[in-house]
Amino acid sequence: MRPENQTQKRQFFKQMRRFFRNHNDMAVKLKYLACLEATLEPDDIPKTTEPVWVLGKRYNAIHDINKIRQDVVSKVWITYRKNFIPIGGNEGLTSDKGWGCMLRCGQMVLAQALVSLHLGRDWLWDPQTADQTYLKILRKFQDSRQAPYSIHQIALMGASLGKAVGQWFGPNTVAQVLKKLVKYDEWSKLTIHVALDNTVVVSDIIELCLTKNKLDGANLTKTDWKPLLLIVPLRLGLTEINPIYISGIQKCFQFKQSLGVIGGKPNVALYFIGCVGKEVIYLDPHHTQKTCTVDDKMTDEQIEADSTYHCKYASRINILRMDPSVAMCFFCKTEADFNEFCQRVKSDLIDPEKEPMFEICYNKPKEWSPTLENAVDAGNASFSDFQGTSGKFFDSDHEFEIL
Structure with missing residues (x-):
């Protein structure tokens, strides 16, 4: 039975x-x-008539369960690893178990942005895929010093922002680190903007993303849009999510531009990729796997390595169990995508809400003094400092105003 x-x-x-x-x-x-x-039927998606949203796509839980699971397994799932090359020297850490979960969530968001940019939002993974663009994206996140978005690069860049290797990151810190790292990767053709003080300033993004290039053999110029990963760090309560933000969180997953939410629950970082009713669907980085390389996926070991980057079933929790420190993520491949995003923020998140999660304006207010870009999250403590304690730790962004 x-x-x-x-x-x-x-x-x-x-x-x-x-x-x-x-x-x-x-x-x-x-x-x-x-x-x-x-x-035993997996308990990943409830049997409900309510719509299931996964990064802007709407599904029916009764009729589309296989499509939902195929969409979930196609997301790049990045977890704790062990036995990698030491970070920062021969005496450095060789595993990120216990401290790297937020770093892994940041990797997942960026990986999904690159998949959406270079392969398309509708791209689906299967165990036999040998797509060279996909493999190139995956190699950028391998646990080596050379990979531009490896745990090594993120941890060491975090050190420049005051987070020693082995310390927890909050959503704002990982966003600032990714923003710096992406500048060194010309192939990705991506730019990252981190919106400060709960405000998306349109003119800042236009200045960042729009570039004028001269046409060969002519005095004419054309304007190009550089694909945008927009990250909006927010504080949606003191120690728990304020219920007034439930509707806004749900609506963000419905945006075509949705790239999910970097967040978690107290003591645990998670990558939220969708919602169903008042529950959020997430990928969990808290699985320690051995370090492996995918390379060109020519051997049995490399084929097996690829499978470790894909989670068969997602998990879910009630929205109110989320930690209030989050970062909403959106991907705008074109200028039209960004314009549509701005319109939806106004119509869905600002106009109907008494307390919008964040604001959007064209220019910076003259009196505005935004938080410093290199501001980091509260809690300068290493993983070892918390061993043997009660486990109470709130990975927060104390510099964000509590709404």
């Missing part, structure tokens, strides 16, 4: 534990586990 609710599931697992205590034959146990896997 397949358990249909949480009570039945608890009873089912009690029966399973009792079975394992009473049977010593390993063959019998393996057969039992195979039957269990075949009968």
Whole structure:
């Protein structure tokens, strides 16, 4: 019998534990586990008539469950790793377990931006894919000193912002680090803007993204748009999400430009990629895998390495369980995308809300004194400082105004 609710599931697992205590034959146990896997439906997406949103795409949980799972597994999933080359020298850390979850979430957002830019939002992964553009993107996040967006590069760039290797990052810090790193990667053709003080300033983005280039053999110029990853760090409460922001969070996942949310729950960083009702859907970086290389995906080991960058099933939690320190992420490939984004922010997030999550304006107010770009998150403590403690740690951005 397949358990249909949480009570039945608890009873089912009690029966399973009792079975394992009473049977010593390993063959019998393996057969039992195979039957269990075949009968238990994954609890990743609820059976509901409410729409399921994944980075701007709408699905029906009843009719589109396979499409939803294919979309989820196609996202680049980046987790803790172990036994990589030491960070910062021979005595450096060789694993990011316990401290690198927010760094991994930042990698996932950037990887999805590059996939959307170079392969398209509708691109789907399968275990046999050998697409060279996809593999090139993946190699940029491998755990090596040479990869431009590796854990090594992010951790060391974080040190320049006051975060020693091994310290937790908050959403603002990882956004500022990615903004700096992307400038050194010409192939990606991407620019990152971090909106400060809960305000998206349109003129700043236009100045950043619009470039004029001379046409060969003529005095004419053309204007090009540099694809934009927009990150908006926010503080949506003191120690928990203020319920007035639930609607805004839900609407952000419905934007065509949605690239998810860097955030988490207390003590845990997560990458939120969608929502269903009042629950958010996320990818969890808290799985320690061995360091591996994909290269050109020619060997069995490299094929297996590729599979470690894709999560079969997403997870979900109630929006109110999210940590209030978040960073909303959006990808605008073209100027038209950005103009549409601005219109939707006004119509969906500002006009109907008593307390908008963030504002949008064309020019900076004259009296505005924005937070310094290199400001970092609260809590200058290393992972070792918290071992043996109660585990209480709020990875926050104290410089953002509490609304």
